[in-house]
Amino acid sequence: DAGITQSPRHKVTETGTPVTLRCHQTENHRYMYWYRQDPGHGLRLIHYSYGVKDTDKGEVSDGYSVSRSKTEDFLLTLESATSSQTSVYFCAIRVGLSGQNSYEQYFGPGTRLTVT
Protein backbone atom coordinates (compact mmCIF):
# COMPACT_ATOMS: atom_id res chain seq x y z
CA ASP A 1 0.00 0.00 0.00
CA ALA A 2 1.66 3.20 -1.19
CA GLY A 3 -0.73 5.45 0.71
CA ILE A 4 -2.39 7.02 -2.32
CA THR A 5 -6.04 7.91 -2.43
CA GLN A 6 -8.09 9.46 -5.19
CA SER A 7 -11.40 11.24 -4.98
CA PRO A 8 -13.96 10.93 -6.24
CA ARG A 9 -13.73 7.32 -7.35
CA HIS A 10 -16.56 7.72 -9.83
CA LYS A 11 -18.06 10.80 -11.40
CA VAL A 12 -20.57 11.53 -14.10
CA THR A 13 -20.66 15.05 -15.39
CA GLU A 14 -22.04 17.01 -18.30
CA THR A 15 -20.14 18.45 -21.21
CA GLY A 16 -18.88 21.93 -20.49
CA THR A 17 -18.76 21.65 -16.72
CA PRO A 18 -15.53 21.96 -14.74
CA VAL A 19 -14.29 18.91 -12.90
CA THR A 20 -11.54 18.54 -10.33
CA LEU A 21 -9.99 15.23 -9.34
CA ARG A 22 -7.90 14.93 -6.22
CA CYS A 23 -4.90 12.77 -5.48
CA HIS A 24 -3.66 12.51 -1.92
CA GLN A 25 -0.52 10.79 -0.69
CA THR A 26 0.59 10.22 2.87
CA GLU A 27 4.30 9.52 2.36
CA ASN A 28 5.75 12.89 1.34
CA HIS A 29 6.97 11.83 -2.10
CA ARG A 30 8.25 14.59 -4.32
CA TYR A 31 7.07 13.37 -7.71
CA MET A 32 3.43 12.88 -8.56
CA TYR A 33 1.75 12.10 -11.87
CA TRP A 34 -1.63 12.08 -13.53
CA TYR A 35 -2.37 9.51 -16.24
CA ARG A 36 -5.42 8.61 -18.22
CA GLN A 37 -6.17 5.07 -19.31
CA ASP A 38 -8.13 4.36 -22.47
CA PRO A 39 -8.65 1.11 -24.37
CA GLY A 40 -5.93 0.56 -26.94
CA HIS A 41 -3.71 3.29 -25.51
CA GLY A 42 -2.39 1.94 -22.24
CA LEU A 43 -1.61 4.75 -19.83
CA ARG A 44 -0.72 8.21 -21.07
CA LEU A 45 0.80 10.97 -18.99
CA ILE A 46 -1.28 14.13 -18.61
CA HIS A 47 0.75 16.22 -16.16
CA TYR A 48 3.32 15.66 -13.50
CA SER A 49 4.69 17.52 -10.50
CA TYR A 50 8.19 17.59 -9.06
CA GLY A 51 7.37 19.62 -6.00
CA VAL A 52 5.01 22.14 -4.47
CA LYS A 53 3.92 24.56 -7.20
CA ASP A 54 6.24 22.80 -9.68
CA THR A 55 4.33 21.12 -12.48
CA ASP A 56 4.78 20.36 -16.14
CA LYS A 57 2.92 18.92 -19.09
CA GLY A 58 2.85 15.35 -20.25
CA GLU A 59 1.94 13.98 -23.65
CA VAL A 60 -1.84 14.56 -23.49
CA SER A 61 -2.17 17.76 -21.48
CA ASP A 62 -4.58 19.71 -23.69
CA GLY A 63 -7.78 20.50 -21.81
CA TYR A 64 -6.26 19.76 -18.41
CA SER A 65 -4.60 21.81 -15.72
CA VAL A 66 -3.03 20.82 -12.42
CA SER A 67 -2.08 22.37 -9.14
CA ARG A 68 0.02 21.32 -6.21
CA SER A 69 -0.15 23.65 -3.23
CA LYS A 70 0.87 21.00 -0.72
CA THR A 71 3.22 18.07 -1.02
CA GLU A 72 0.47 15.59 -0.30
CA ASP A 73 -2.14 16.84 -2.77
CA PHE A 74 -2.09 16.94 -6.56
CA LEU A 75 -5.24 18.22 -8.26
CA LEU A 76 -6.28 17.61 -11.85
CA THR A 77 -8.83 20.00 -13.34
CA LEU A 78 -10.81 19.68 -16.52
CA GLU A 79 -11.76 23.28 -17.16
CA SER A 80 -14.63 22.41 -19.48
CA ALA A 81 -15.20 18.69 -19.73
CA THR A 82 -15.69 17.08 -23.13
CA SER A 83 -16.84 13.60 -24.06
CA SER A 84 -13.30 12.77 -25.22
CA GLN A 85 -12.19 13.14 -21.62
CA THR A 86 -14.30 10.20 -20.54
CA SER A 87 -11.65 7.91 -19.15
CA VAL A 88 -10.15 6.32 -16.09
CA TYR A 89 -7.71 8.65 -14.38
CA PHE A 90 -4.83 7.37 -12.30
CA CYS A 91 -2.58 9.27 -9.99
CA ALA A 92 0.90 7.93 -9.28
CA ILE A 93 3.83 8.66 -7.03
CA ARG A 94 7.46 7.91 -7.66
CA VAL A 95 9.09 5.67 -5.13
CA GLY A 96 12.67 4.48 -5.03
CA LEU A 97 15.55 3.72 -2.80
CA SER A 98 17.91 6.55 -1.93
CA GLY A 99 20.93 6.57 -4.21
CA GLN A 100 19.30 4.60 -6.98
CA ASN A 101 18.73 6.10 -10.38
CA SER A 102 15.50 4.32 -11.04
CA TYR A 103 12.20 4.43 -9.37
CA GLU A 104 8.93 2.62 -9.58
CA GLN A 105 5.67 4.41 -9.84
CA TYR A 106 2.88 3.35 -7.55
CA PHE A 107 -0.66 4.10 -8.52
CA GLY A 108 -3.79 5.21 -6.78
CA PRO A 109 -7.04 3.28 -7.18
CA GLY A 110 -8.24 5.38 -10.13
CA THR A 111 -11.19 7.64 -10.86
CA ARG A 112 -13.71 6.67 -13.49
CA LEU A 113 -14.99 9.83 -15.16
CA THR A 114 -17.88 9.87 -17.58
CA VAL A 115 -18.69 13.03 -19.51
CA THR A 116 -22.17 12.97 -21.03
Add this chain to the structure above:
Amino acid sequence: AQKVTQAQTEISVVEKEDVTLDCVYETRDTTYYLFWYKQPPSGELVFLIRRNSFDEQNEISGRYSWNFQKSTSSFNFTITASQVVDSAVYFCALSEAGSGGYQKVTFGTGTKLQVIP
Protein backbone atom coordinates in the same frame (compact mmCIF):
# COMPACT_ATOMS: atom_id res chain seq x y z
CA ALA B 1 11.84 8.06 -28.69
CA GLN B 2 10.90 5.26 -26.39
CA LYS B 3 8.28 2.73 -27.35
CA VAL B 4 6.82 -0.42 -25.86
CA THR B 5 4.98 -3.02 -27.91
CA GLN B 6 2.79 -5.73 -26.46
CA ALA B 7 1.63 -7.52 -29.56
CA GLN B 8 -0.63 -9.95 -27.72
CA THR B 9 -3.88 -8.17 -27.08
CA GLU B 10 -5.65 -11.07 -25.37
CA ILE B 11 -4.55 -14.53 -24.29
CA SER B 12 -6.67 -17.35 -22.90
CA VAL B 13 -5.18 -20.33 -21.15
CA VAL B 14 -6.54 -23.18 -19.12
CA GLU B 15 -5.65 -23.20 -15.46
CA LYS B 16 -2.26 -24.78 -14.68
CA GLU B 17 -0.89 -24.03 -18.12
CA ASP B 18 2.20 -21.89 -18.46
CA VAL B 19 1.85 -18.62 -20.34
CA THR B 20 4.33 -16.05 -21.60
CA LEU B 21 3.49 -12.42 -22.17
CA ASP B 22 5.69 -10.70 -24.70
CA CYS B 23 7.14 -7.22 -24.43
CA VAL B 24 9.37 -5.59 -27.00
CA TYR B 25 10.80 -2.16 -26.44
CA GLU B 26 12.65 0.53 -28.35
CA THR B 27 15.05 3.01 -26.86
CA ARG B 28 18.13 4.98 -27.85
CA ASP B 29 19.47 5.14 -24.33
CA THR B 30 22.04 2.71 -23.07
CA THR B 31 20.63 3.01 -19.57
CA TYR B 32 16.95 2.35 -19.10
CA TYR B 33 14.48 0.59 -16.88
CA LEU B 34 11.73 -1.87 -17.60
CA PHE B 35 8.65 -2.58 -15.54
CA TRP B 36 5.69 -4.89 -15.41
CA TYR B 37 2.37 -3.96 -13.84
CA LYS B 38 -0.74 -6.03 -13.24
CA GLN B 39 -4.26 -4.66 -13.46
CA PRO B 40 -6.81 -7.16 -12.11
CA PRO B 41 -10.52 -6.82 -12.89
CA SER B 42 -10.91 -4.63 -9.81
CA GLY B 43 -8.97 -1.96 -11.69
CA GLU B 44 -5.99 -1.07 -9.54
CA LEU B 45 -2.49 -1.09 -10.98
CA VAL B 46 -0.04 -3.28 -9.12
CA PHE B 47 3.70 -2.95 -9.55
CA LEU B 48 5.36 -6.33 -10.19
CA ILE B 49 8.99 -5.78 -11.12
CA ARG B 50 11.64 -3.32 -12.23
CA ARG B 51 14.66 -4.38 -14.27
CA ASN B 52 17.69 -2.15 -14.98
CA SER B 53 19.29 -2.32 -18.42
CA PHE B 54 22.68 -3.18 -16.99
CA ASP B 55 21.33 -6.21 -15.20
CA GLU B 56 20.38 -8.96 -17.61
CA GLN B 57 19.97 -11.59 -14.97
CA ASN B 58 16.60 -13.21 -15.20
CA GLU B 59 14.40 -13.10 -12.16
CA ILE B 60 12.01 -15.56 -10.61
CA SER B 61 9.44 -14.81 -7.98
CA GLY B 62 7.28 -17.77 -7.11
CA ARG B 63 5.31 -18.67 -10.23
CA TYR B 64 6.43 -15.51 -12.00
CA SER B 65 9.61 -15.19 -14.02
CA TRP B 66 11.00 -12.52 -16.28
CA ASN B 67 13.35 -13.00 -19.23
CA PHE B 68 15.30 -9.87 -20.17
CA GLN B 69 17.23 -10.04 -23.45
CA LYS B 70 18.92 -6.88 -24.63
CA SER B 71 19.92 -8.51 -27.91
CA THR B 72 16.28 -8.77 -28.93
CA SER B 73 15.02 -5.78 -26.89
CA SER B 74 12.56 -7.99 -25.10
CA PHE B 75 11.39 -8.31 -21.53
CA ASN B 76 9.02 -11.25 -21.44
CA PHE B 77 6.96 -12.35 -18.48
CA THR B 78 6.11 -16.00 -17.81
CA ILE B 79 3.52 -17.30 -15.40
CA THR B 80 4.01 -20.93 -14.53
CA ALA B 81 1.04 -23.10 -13.59
CA SER B 82 -1.41 -20.27 -14.13
CA GLN B 83 -4.28 -19.72 -11.74
CA VAL B 84 -7.62 -17.98 -12.10
CA VAL B 85 -6.31 -15.17 -9.88
CA ASP B 86 -3.75 -14.41 -12.58
CA SER B 87 -6.53 -13.18 -14.84
CA ALA B 88 -5.74 -9.52 -15.42
CA VAL B 89 -4.36 -7.03 -17.86
CA TYR B 90 -0.59 -6.87 -17.75
CA PHE B 91 1.34 -3.79 -18.77
CA CYS B 92 4.98 -3.59 -19.73
CA ALA B 93 6.63 -0.17 -19.36
CA LEU B 94 9.93 1.53 -20.15
CA SER B 95 11.74 4.49 -18.68
CA GLU B 96 14.90 6.01 -20.08
CA ALA B 97 17.50 7.28 -17.67
CA GLY B 98 17.93 10.38 -19.81
CA SER B 99 14.26 11.23 -19.94
CA GLY B 100 14.55 13.95 -17.38
CA GLY B 101 14.26 14.10 -13.66
CA TYR B 102 10.61 13.26 -13.75
CA GLN B 103 11.38 9.95 -15.38
CA LYS B 104 9.02 9.58 -18.29
CA VAL B 105 7.47 6.14 -18.32
CA THR B 106 6.03 4.77 -21.54
CA PHE B 107 3.48 2.00 -21.20
CA GLY B 108 2.54 -0.68 -23.65
CA THR B 109 -1.11 -1.15 -24.53
CA GLY B 110 -1.42 -4.17 -22.28
CA THR B 111 -2.14 -7.88 -22.66
CA LYS B 112 -5.36 -9.22 -21.24
CA LEU B 113 -4.85 -12.66 -19.75
CA GLN B 114 -7.81 -14.88 -19.06
CA VAL B 115 -7.21 -18.05 -17.10
CA ILE B 116 -10.05 -20.50 -17.54
CA PRO B 117 -10.75 -22.90 -14.67
